[in-house]
Each structure stands twice: as structure tokens, then as C-alpha cells.
Amino acid sequence: RKVTKFCKGVIRADAKKDVKIEPDPLKMIIHGGQGVGKSRIINALYLQSEKILRKTAGGAHPNHPRVLVCAFTGKAASLIKGITIHSAFEFKIGNKFETLSPKKRAEMQENLQHLKLLIIDEMSFVGADLLYRLHLRLSEEIFQNKKPFGGISVILVGDLLQLSPI
Numbered sequence: 099r100k101v102t103k104f105c106k107g108v109i110r111a112d113a114k115k116d117v118k119i120e121p122d123p124l125k126m127i128i129h130g131g132q133g134v135g136k137s138r139i140i141n142a143l144y145l146q147s148e149k150i151l152r153k154t155a156g157g158a159h160p161n162h163p164r165v166l167v168c169a170f171t172g173k174a175a176s177l178i179k180g181i182t183i184h185s186a187f188e189f190k191i192g193n194k195f196e197t198l199s200p201k202k203r204a205e206m207q208e209n210l211q212h213l214k215l216l217i218i219d220e221m222s223f224v225g226a227d228l229l230y231r232l233h234l235r236l237s238e239e240i241f242q243n244k245k246p247f248g249g250i251s252v253i254l255v256g257d258l259l260q261l262s263p264i
Contacts, residue, residue: 100124101143101215104251105150108214124251127221129258136255140167140178140217143253147215162208165215170223178219183228187235193227195234203239210240213250221256 107121130136144167151164167180175182183189188206190196198206218224236248243249 100126101147101251101253102150105147105214108151109153123245123247123249124215124253125246126251126253128253128255129221131257131259136219136257137178140219140255143215143217144179151212151214159212162212163210164212165217166210166213167217167219169219170228171220174220174223180217180219183218183224183232187232189228189231189235193231195231198235198239206240215251215253216247217253217255219255220260221254222258222260223256224254 101124104121104124107119111120128136128139144165147165148163166186167175167178168183168186169175169178169180170183172182184191188198188202197203233247236250237243237245241248241250
């Protein structure tokens, strides 16, 4: 319900051309053990959110997603019909943040200009360093604002107990 309410709020703000009434971005964690249906929830969230958010101006462009589904590993990404975080945001392996080239930055700004919701699966594999690099990429390079994650909603999905604590 929260995601649907958020998406409808975005549509209302877009229809009135008033950024002030746009709802605050969601920051949500969905967790559960294996076999409880997390992948089905991701697919349902994606389909419902994308359907609602495509009603905004310019919503039909196929290269401008409103919802982006990512995972840390390629196998997890293929299971949810998404892409890896590293591919989506042009991250190199390692913990060092490297800025994008001006050409690549312009391309990503164009393609992600309508992004409102980011869903990340297998959150237990995503470390604090990667989340911070994601925040920097979204806030400083793509959306160029100081809001957390560039002002987009982020839903982390996974099994918190999948990896044993060290």
C-alpha cells in the first residue's frame, strides 16, 4: 500500500506541476527467509509501480524507466528480471568511487531522469560502501541534489540472515 500511495502521490504532483506536494521518498526494507516469495513481491511492486508511474508526462519512453530493479549478483538479477547494481550505475569492482565521464553522465541523466523507485534485491550482499557509492552517484552525478539517493525511493529486499555475521 505504501508504494502504491507513493506512486499515486507522484502522479498527483506531476499533474499539478507542483514539486512541493510530491510525497517524501520511501526508504523501505522487505526481508524474509528463503522461499517466502520475495521475488514475487519484487515483480508485483515493479509491475504495479511502473504501471502507475507511466501515467506521468513522457511516461511511454522505453529507455526512461520509472522503476529500476537491481541485485548484487547476476544470478539474482536474472531471477527478478533486473540488472546488476554495478551495470546499472557503472560501478567498477572495489570500494573506490570514480566519477563518470561527462558523456556517460549526460547519458545516465537522460535515461534516468524519470526514475522514482529503485528496488535492490539480495541486500545482504550490498555493503555500506556500495550503498554510499550509490548515494553519491544518484545525488551528485545523476540528479545533482543533496537529498539521500538523489531524492528517489529505495526498497531493499532480502534475507538478513542469509550471510552469517562475522
